[in-house]
Amino acid sequence: MNSILVEKIKNPNVSLIDLEQLKTKTIYIAIFGVGNVGGRLIDQIHASYREILERRDLDLKIFAIANSSHLLLDKEGCSENWRDAIIAQKVGYTLQDVLTYAQENEFDNLIAIDNTADVEFVLNYEPLVKSGFSLVSSNKIGNTIGLDFYRNLRKTLSKHKKEYLYETNVGAGLPLVDTIKLLHLSGENITRIKGVFSGSLSYLFNRFSEGNKLFSEVLQDAINKGYTEPDAREDLCGNDVGRKLLILARELELHNEFSDIQIENLIPKQLRQGTKEDFLLQLKDFDVPFHLKKKNQKKGHVLRYIGDLRGDLSKNDGAILEVKLVSVPRNSMLGQLKGSDSIFEIYSESYGDNPIVIQGAGAGAEVTARGVFGDVLRLSNKLN
Numbered sequence: 001m002n003s004i005l006v007e008k009i010k011n012p013n014v015s016l017i018d019l020e021q022l023k024t025k026t027i028y029i030a031i032f033g034v035g036n037v038g039g040r041l042i043d044q045i046h047a048s049y050r051e052i053l054e055r056r057d058l059d060l061k062i063f064a065i066a067n068s069s070h071l072l073l074d075k076e077g078c079s080e081n082w083r084d085a086i087i088a089q090k091v092g093y094t095l096q097d098v099l100t101y102a103q104e105n106e107f108d109n110l111i112a113i114d115n116t117a118d119v120e121f122v123l124n125y126e127p128l129v130k131s132g133f134s135l136v137s138s139n140k141i142g143n144t145i146g147l148d149f150y151r152n153l154r155k156t157l158s159k160h161k162k163e164y165l166y167e168t169n170v171g172a173g174l175p176l177v178d179t180i181k182l183l184h185l186s187g188e189n190i191t192r193i194k195g196v197f198s199g200s201l202s203y204l205f206n207r208f209s210e211g212n213k214l215f216s217e218v219l220q221d222a223i224n225k226g227y228t229e230p231d232a233r234e235d236l237c238g239n240d241v242g243r244k245l246l247i248l249a250r251e252l253e254l255h256n257e258f259s260d261i262q263i264e265n266l267i268p269k270q271l272r273q274g275t276k277e278d279f280l281l282q283l284k285d286f287d288v289p290f291h292l293k294k295k296n297q298k299k300g301h302v303l304r305y306i307g308d309l310r311g312d313l314s315k316n317d318g319a320i321l322e323v324k325l326v327s328v329p330r331n332s333m334l335g336q337l338k339g340s341d342s343i344f345e346i347y348s349e350s351y352g353d354n355p356i357v358i359q360g361a362g363a364g365a366e367v368t369a370r371g372v373f374g375d376v377l378r379l380s381n382k383l384n
């Protein structure tokens with residue numbers, strides 16, 4: 001028998017309409033950062049809203065949308081014209097405006113999503129959790145600043161019975177973090193994780209290795225496609241791959257800090273300082289050094305930028321974390337990559353010399369937003 005009818009029999013005085021509403025769980029969502037990923041996420045939630053409401057009884061209300069300067073609030077859920085609505089708001093807001101709005105409207109089932117790349121924004125995580133929010137983040141900073149922050153946040157989450165999901169931190173929409181977490185929790189001894197961790201640098205080296213395009217042309221293309229970080233130097237200097245390595249290391253309960261990672265920086269020295277805008281005007285400086293790197297390889301080899309986590313991973317401080325450019329045979333596992341695919345080879349005791357391999361699009365707004373959406377749904381299912 002239909003669950004609404006069962007309820008009606010139990011509570012004959014309650015109307016069917018009220019019962020239908022009782023069955024529906026409303027999730028109140030605040031989204032911070034509405035660039036490539038955040039913007040696409042809002043569009044995806046709007047596109048699936050009806051279906052999720054009807055098939056899952058989940059009412060996903062985006063009550064707050066914020067970029068670095070504007071905040072849009074709507075207790076009924078921001079509508080599809082949010083892009084116009086947000087720029088019509090006055091400039092300047094604080095996190096407290098969002099917290100107060102949620103409190104005054106007595107929202108529960110709260111989720112805050114960090115789709116910024118902001119170092120400062122992660123300082124809002126603790127106050128958000130203390131105010132009743134669970135967290136979803138595509139931003140990797142919260143998991144890669146000091147171990148103290150990492151541990152304290154988890155203590156606060158546990159104390160307030162909240163969760164923090166960040167599947168898109170490594171491999172965008174690919175199921176990487178969850179897989180590593182589950183393998184580790186279930187006692188599988190992971191011995192090495194190696195691969196092409198960056199979607200943008202995968203695209204860059206796959207295209208550059210095969211065609212006759214200049215490095216700067218392919219780089220510009222990767223930036224235009226939204227594969228890179230807001231400042232592409234974060235990818236090119238190796239920080240982004242380094243962060244992904246560290247996130248995986250910490251999932252394995254290793255006690256590493258960012259400073260432990262050996263990173264090969266790909267940016268010519270003269271381009272490392274200065275503004276992002278200046279940098280974008282000087283991309284041609286990459287062309288000669290990378291032409292030489294390409295030319296000086298063995299025949300049939302291609303360039304790949306890899307992350308490698310290895311060592312004695314059974315010891316908290318036994319890991320070697322390395323990010324570097326390598327030249328590999330075109331027909332090898334790493335050499336065969338196409339498009340913006342990332343590849344992760346996970347070696348473990350039970351799987352021996354044949355690693356578990358996870359491969360697929362490792363960057364891009366569409367797949368990343370889909371991964372964030374997945375985290376939101378996972379959390380929604382757990383909320384009351």
Ligand SMILES: NC(=O)C1=CN([C@@H]2O[C@H](COP(=O)(O)OP(=O)(O)OC[C@H]3O[C@@H](n4cnc5c(N)ncnc54)[C@H](O)[C@@H]3O)[C@@H](O)[C@H]2O)C=CC1
Nearest residue numbers: 033034035036037067068116117118138139230363364368
């Ligand atoms: N683009 C991709 O393929 C992937 C991106 N990510 C992560 O997703 C995040 C977002 O990336 P994109 O959307 O490409 O960047 P983006 O630059 O297009 O968007 C960032 C947005 O954050 C906003 N913002 C900056 N500081 C803010 C603050 N303090 N409060 C509120 N909003 C603020 C900016 O106004 C902008 O709207 C980054 O952390 C990135 O590492 C993760 C996986 C893949």
Ligand SMILES: N[C@@H](CC=O)C(=O)O
Nearest residue numbers: 198199200228229363
């Ligand atoms: N810039 C990143 C985006 C996803 O994290 C990458 O290139 O992989």
